Amino acid sequence: MRILISLVSSSTTTGLHLLSFSRRLHTKIPPFSTLIHHKPSPAMAASEDSLRRAKLDKSVMEKQLQAAVNGNGPDGSVNKEAFRQAVVNTLERKLFYIPSFKIYRGVAGLYDYGPPGCAVKSNVLSFWRQHFVLEENMLEVDCPCVTPEVVLKASGHVDKFTDLMVKDEKTGTCYRADHLLKDFCNEKIQKDLSISAEKAAELKHVLAILDDLSAEELGAKIKEYGITAPDTKNPLSDPYPFNLMFQTSIGPSGLSPGYMRPETAQGIFVNFKDLYYYNGKKLPFAAAQIGQAFRNEISPRQGLLRVREFTLAEIEHFVDPEYKSHPKYSEVADLEFLMFPRELQISAQSAKKIQLDEAVSKGIVNNETLGYFIGRVYLFLTRLGIDKDRLRFRQHLANEMAHYAADCWDAEIESSYGWIECVGIADRSAYDLHAHSEKSGVPLVAHEKFSEPREVEKLVIAPVKKELGLAFKGNQKKVFEALEAMNEKEALDMKASLETKGEVEFYICTLGENVTIKKNMVSISKEKKKEHQRTFTPSVIEPSFGIGRIIYCLYEHSFYMRPSKAGDEQLNVFRFPPLVAPIKCTVFPLVQNQQYEDVAKIISKSLTAAGISHKIDITGTSIGKRYARTDELGVPFAITVDSISSVTIRERDSKDQIRVDVEEAAPVVKSVTDGHKTWADLWANFPHHSSVSVED
Amino acid sequence: MRILISLVSSSTTTGLHLLSFSRRLHTKIPPFSTLIHHKPSPAMAASEDSLRRAKLDKSVMEKQLQAAVNGNGPDGSVNKEAFRQAVVNTLERKLFYIPSFKIYRGVAGLYDYGPPGCAVKSNVLSFWRQHFVLEENMLEVDCPCVTPEVVLKASGHVDKFTDLMVKDEKTGTCYRADHLLKDFCNEKIQKDLSISAEKAAELKHVLAILDDLSAEELGAKIKEYGITAPDTKNPLSDPYPFNLMFQTSIGPSGLSPGYMRPETAQGIFVNFKDLYYYNGKKLPFAAAQIGQAFRNEISPRQGLLRVREFTLAEIEHFVDPEYKSHPKYSEVADLEFLMFPRELQISAQSAKKIQLDEAVSKGIVNNETLGYFIGRVYLFLTRLGIDKDRLRFRQHLANEMAHYAADCWDAEIESSYGWIECVGIADRSAYDLHAHSEKSGVPLVAHEKFSEPREVEKLVIAPVKKELGLAFKGNQKKVFEALEAMNEKEALDMKASLETKGEVEFYICTLGENVTIKKNMVSISKEKKKEHQRTFTPSVIEPSFGIGRIIYCLYEHSFYMRPSKAGDEQLNVFRFPPLVAPIKCTVFPLVQNQQYEDVAKIISKSLTAAGISHKIDITGTSIGKRYARTDELGVPFAITVDSISSVTIRERDSKDQIRVDVEEAAPVVKSVTDGHKTWADLWANFPHHSSVSVED
Incomplete structure (x- = not known):
């Protein structure tokens, strides 16, 4: 059984609401709630309790962690922390990250990426660009962090974040x-x-x-x-x-307040019109942005998971609300992975493997486009090296979602801190574009041109000014507006009542009272019109990636320890796939020797020319120690120069070695780091080399 | 003759001091000056005048611009602006950039990169990483933008920026x-x-x-x-x-002032110790950082050149001040390009072509490492597509440099705004590490271990406390410190005077007066000691790249106009090299036809798999119009599907076309976009296709 965490408290335990803006607003602002559940139903309370108990139980996960770190204490939670400590120690010692401004005692919630961490981040972002922007022909933009108040006022951040x-x-x-x-x-x-x-x-x-x-x-x-x-x-x-926004002032006058953006999405929304034109006025299209975001947390906790400045990668996929199918949906429909729909959470069950297409066709996932992105996110994360058994897609409960959201799923990754929200995938309907249209006065809408004009029936509500004036005097405007604002059902009900009874009681919320509407005060009819196009505000489906969180979880999922050859030491290894590894390859002359060093330098030059990041180490340290040092950096391959004509290539996790000619070394490493070949391919095609004796 | 700009006013004309921090501090803080020249020497004044006149003259550059834009007005400066307007119109229309928050009327000095601009930026940064970080094995780091006050107090920004x-x-x-x-x-x-x-x-x-x-x-x-x-x-x-820093507050208390970093360099300096250890305690090594920097300009001008938020790419190369040679210097020594050394500026001459090695060996460039980076910067910029005849390296005048700087050169690129500082390359000596050592109390130093202990002669100054106390009472401490602070020459002079005359007058600056030092008050001697290592503060050589400025200049250097086939229109083209081009390739079915579209989609899929950004356009627009549209985006190659077995590939600038099989299309485009082949190679190896008739 996997660890379960109570529905609602999970968001505080794991800091869930860092990423998904809709939830954040929701949790803070009661008016946005669609469910008030301070007094949960008995069923809810029971499920909370059983989930809570399940959480406190010792889980399979913890057992795995125990096995991974030395010394199995009787209490699982201690081991979780011991495991984390082992990972974090290695990360800090190897400068994957550094507490920022350390020589000045640092600042809570600010971290630097040191050289290997920076390389991992750069690899993750490159792959993100390849996997999302390039594959989907997204429109990538790059907007400033400094944002004027008006923008964040429209988005709701100034008042509610x-x-x-x-x-x-x-x-x-x-x-x-x-x-x-x-x-x-x-x-x-x-x-x-x-x-x-x-x-x-x-x-x-x-x-x-x-x-x-x-x-x-x-x-x-x-x-x-x-x-x-x-x-x-x-x-x-x-x-x-x-x-939670960092406030500043733009320009010298002190009169233009600004903020450091809390998310990158707003920069995309305000550009909708230009991007829509750039895309030839066609929907759907997606825009994307990678950049820094800032949140002035009151008291940052959980190390690298809750920080004050972080990199977000966000996609806003704009779609006609009436056509939420996706042309490439079939490419992901067969994927099967852990999903945790609303109903499983409420009935205190655990996440279970569901085929994506089943979830979409049963309506568990609201629409195809949302499903498509869930599938793409699954592929992205698992290709990076996230363990698929410790990754689940959890649907937001109704009370977690903003009132405007159609559906929302979080990719949660299990770490020593619990299940962490790393990607939020939300169908935010037309909310954001509406908000900016209203505030800026610039209509952010799309059009659908009909191939031939369509006859449509339109509801026409025509209040009669003169009669309203006579009847309501100073309140006539409010009555007028309230009549115009009726939806179709309300209007048709009123029409029916007026036709049968001649008058009807009508509640005017802006007056806070009922008024009597008579037949002569309003004409309600359905008229047929020819229309050449539809104008509408697109819905937006927003996958939002917390890059730092993904990377931290990747560290935990990639870390393991194995005994040294002498058995007297535990050696740390990161099993990063080549795609992610900060350095793809090392070059070691087996012993200090001018000829070997020259060969090593020639190979190093070809690796550079091929664009492969590598490290050359010509120190006299034992080869075993040199392997161990780079295993700790997650370097997948090591070229060892032990002759002037051929060299060995060692794979990190199996420690297997093959022998290749000097000229082949760089191309062979390139083939396996850029994904054209696997280690198994190489193992099948090159002579094996056994030199276990050199590893210590 | 090229345009000359007056020595000092050039920095205001072109906004030079945006990048180079040393100059900025210098120009603001008289105490840092090494030259006071409010009243310039007659020679200086004369040269200023002649330079100024030269600037006002119509130059070759302007004639080129005239030729580039339609209509040759009599006044060169008008044409310069017309040229700029033509470039900027194209850039804005094609969303290379967008004034940020446009629907809210924007904010001066803030710009978004739209899709093609964002792709160009990402390409420039990738190449920067390949050319500098990977080639030189630099340690890349990634630090936050939010910076606590203490760090920027130490660097001098809080008081002097x-x-x-x-x-x-x-x-x-x-x-x-x-x-x-x-x-x-x-x-x-x-x-x-x-x-x-x-x-x-x-x-x-x-x-x-x-x-x-x-x-x-x-x-x-x-x-x-x-x-x-x-x-x-x-x-x-x-x-x-x-x-000029954007101020903010870190954490909820309001008691921890912070700033948005005005440069990325400080994040590297404060990490020096960790990076030095990471590098195996060896010098030289370089650290690098790419990231956002912020300057709250009073009134931003010059469009994309002076902005409030921008991307910097900075390198801090740490080197033993006694060994400033560079192992790879010979690789750039033969390069020849426009240099503008101090003496040419002062004597009112223009920049001239100098071989780098000549400049270094004559001491015009202070040292090999500085020379190496100048050469590497030259290669970087010209490979991006900067015109080598409109790129010069200008040495800072003595009065432009901070007192601690050993030498400083700016890569200046000529644009319609004049010569723009785009890269600053400064030998900043030990200043920054010293400043942070002092403020933080953490010694940021390096050690050189001697292979065998060295006997060194050391100056020992030993003031005699008792005698000083008797003679100077309350002032004894100040005298004591002043004696200890003497440099070698001063101490030896005093020793000689004391030995001959028995006493000497000595100025104590902290007292503001002379005191008489007698023989019994201080012992000065040279002693021999065995030392096992040297401890020293490394010098830092800092190439600092204003990425946005480089990109803007690249736009101007890449832009040209050519008549449409009918001759009735001027068409815009960006001649970006494939390395930089936002999209590498387009795929066009010649006419609307299901079979052709299918072929186009197959080719598009192979391009995606090969990681080549491209655009597929299946609209019925004429092929000539489609070419023209993508020429304006600087797309170098167009694949046109005019049969189901083979297709044509068109090169943007020559408009030449070759014919290749459908399966070959993606690999051929890849070979020429990743630089393994040139268009000339392809032209020599594939059948030519003539279809000039389709271009309109």
């Missing part, structure tokens, strides 16, 4: 209110053996609904439980919203 | 003080025919020294000339410094 914060009333230190409550509940449940079953159930319930608590509710809970500042035990302020 | 600003006293509108003065002088010189020769000379002199004026001097000139706010004619405030 907040976390609730409390302050230590004496020292002013700030904390995330939900973190404190969460820590308190977890601490009690796990360590306080004296609490009653009833109390424990209550605390678990609080954890489950944590993300949905309002400022007032959070504040009340903090007071009720007597939670104080962790470091000083001082009393805490009431929770209040803190905007 | 400023421009002088004036405000309209009534409306508060801000202007760059030097811009207003410059505009005033230019206007007078160019349009006011009534001014005397004397007055004209004065104004030219002001332009020449503009960058060196202090706030007070600028303010005085503005008052003297009666300059008012351009829009309102209101009086202006006195000039005052405005810091």
Whole structure:
């Protein structure tokens, strides 16, 4: 059985809402909710509880982790941390990443990519471009990080992109209110053996609904439980919203507020019109952007997973809301992988393998285009080296989605921190384009030209100004607007009532009262018109990739330890596929010797010419040590010069070696690093070399 | 004769100081100057004048521009602008770039790269990585943009990264003080025919020294000339410094000021220690970083050249100051290109072709490593498609360099705006590492281990505390420190004086007075010691690339117009090399026809598999129009499907076509886009196809 995490608390446990904007807004702003579930139904509460218990159980995953690290402690969670520590130590020692500004004691939530990390990132991004932008002919754009307030006002970030914060009333230190409550509940449940079953159930319930608590509710809970500042035990302020955007000022006047963008998507939306024209006014098309995004977290946690600056890769696929099929859907329809639809979550089951086409045809996944992207994301992640058994697509619950979203799935990857949202794939309907159309006054719409004019029946609501004026005087405008705003059903109901009864009660929300509408005040009819085209706001399907999170999970999935030959040491290895490996190949003269060094340099030159990143090491260190050093960097191949005519090529994980001529070395390595050949192909075609003796 | 621009005013004309930090600090902070030249020597003044006149002359360059655009006006400068307008119109229409947040009326100095621009940028950066990082085995890092204050305090940016600003006293509108003065002088010189020769000379002199004026001097000139706010004619405030960094706040407390980095270099310097260890504690090595940088310009001008957010690619090559040779220097030594050394500038000559090795061996270029990078930058820029006759390397004048810099050269590219600094290549000595060592307390040093211990003579200065105490009482500490701080020459001079005269006058700058030092107060000796290693702060040689500027200049150098076949239209073409071209290839069925479309789709699939970005156009538009559309995007090759067995490949600039089999199309295009073959190779090996008739 796989680890399950309670539905709602998973988002706080794993920091889920970092990526998906819709959820973030949702969790913060009650008006966006479509479900209020502070008081969950009994069924929900039961499932929460069973999920929670399942989470606390020791899982298969943890057993795997135990096996991966030295020393199996009795408590699974310790081993998870030991495993993480082993990975993180290797990553830091090898400069995959470096806490930023370390010599100045660093800044929480800011990290540098050191040389191998930077190469991994660059490889992941190149593959992303190949897999998405090039394959799909997407329109890639590159917009600035500095963004004027008006744009983020329209998108809702200025008003609603907040976390609730409390302050230590004496020292002013700030904390995330939900973190404190969460820590308190977890601490009690796990360590306080004296609490009653009833109390424990209550605390678990609080954890489950944590993300949905309002400022007032959070504040009340903090007071009720007597939670104080962790470091000083001082009393805490009431929770209040803190905007997570880094604010700045554009230009010298101080009068133009700006922000560092919290996501790259808005840069695409505001360019919709130009991109639509560039694409020959055809739908669907996708635009894409890779770039930095910024979120001024109150108190960053979880190392590389929740940071204040990170690289996002986002796609906005614009589609006619009436035709959400996808021409290349059949290419992914047969894929089968772990999916975790809404209903499995609610009924406390676990994710299960489902064929994509089954999910789409049964309507579990809302439409073909959304399904197509889910399939493409699956291929992208697994080709990078993400373990397919620790990757699942989890559907958002109704209460997690913004009201406008049609459907939303997160690619979650299991790591030592739990299941981490790494890619959000949302059908955001027409929300974003609408918002910017409204704020900017520039219509962001598409047209469908009909091959021949179509006759359409259109509802025409014509309020009669004069009669409304006589009847409602100063309120006539509000009544007029309310009549015009009726949807088809409301209008036809009114028409029927007016025809039968001559008048009807009508609620005007802007007045907050009912008025009486009479037959002479409005004419409602259906008219036939010839139309040459349709004008509509496209829907957008948005796959959004947290590149840093994907890379961190990839590190965990790629890491393993194996004993040294002498058995006295555990050696670290990253099993990166060549596509991802920061360096594709090393070149080692077996012993220090001018002739071997010359051969090594010739090979190095050909590798450079072929564009293969490599490292040459002519130090006198033992070959075994040199292999071990580069295994720790995940270098897949090592060329060892042990003669002047031929050399060996060693594969990292099997440690198998083949022998090739000097001139062949670079082309052979190229064939296997650019994916034209596999190691198995080479193994079948070149003489094998056995020299296990040299590895120590 | 090429255009010459006056020595100093060139930096304002072309916005030179955007990139090179050393100059920027220098021009702003008189204490850093090594030359005060508000009152230039007569020779300098004469050369300024002749350079200025040369600049106003009509140049060969302008004639070329005239030829390039339609209609030759009598005034060269108009044509320059017409040429620029033609380029910029094409760039905007084809979405190479888009003013950011256009639907909200944009923000000055912020631009998006649209699809073709984004592809060009990505190609330029890939080539940069191949040409520099991979070829030189550089350590690439990736640091955050958000930077805490302490780092930029150490680097000097917090205190000194400023421009002088004036405000309209009534409306508060801000202007760059030097811009207003410059505009005033230019206007007078160019349009006011009534001014005397004397007055004209004065104004030219002001332009020449503009960058060196202090706030007070600028303010005085503005008052003297009666300059008012351009829009309102209101009086202006006195000039005052405005810091050009975007400021923000890190974390929720509001107590940790931060800035958006103004350059990427500091992220490398603070990591020096880790990178040095990563490199096996060996020098030289280079670190590199590509990333966004931010400068909150007071009033951005010059379109894409002076912007508020831009991509920098920076290299910090760390080297032992005693060994500045470079192992690969011989690979570039024979290159010959336009250089503009200091002495040519001062003597009012123009840049001339010099062989790199001549410049290095004569000491014109300070050292081999600096020379090596100049050569590599030349290769990089010309391979991108920069015209070698409009590229020069200009040495900084002594007064342009910071006091610590050993030498500095700018790669300047000629554009319609004049000569633009696009790459700065500076030997910054140990300045940056020193500054961060001092501020952080972490020694950023390197060691050279001697193969056997060396006997070194060391100067030992031992002030005698007791005697100093008796003689100087409360001032003893300052005298003690001043004695210890003497350099070798000063100490040996003092030793000699003390031995002959028994006492000596000694100036203590911290006291501001002379004191008398007697023989018994200090012992100065040279002692022999055995040393096992040297500890030193490495010098850094910094090539810093303004990617956006390079790309803009590349657009201008690549743009040309040619008549349509009917002769009724001028068609725009970008002659990008395949390396740079945003799309490598198009696929066109000659006529709308299912069979041809199928062939086109098969070819498109093979191109995608080969990683070649391309565009397929199956509209019924005439083939000539389709060619013209993609010529405007700089697409170098077009595959036209005119049969089901073979197709033609057209080269953009010659419009020549060859015929190849359908299966060969993708591999042939790949061979010529990845640089393994040239068009001439293909032309020699495939049957020619003549179908000029289809181009219109």
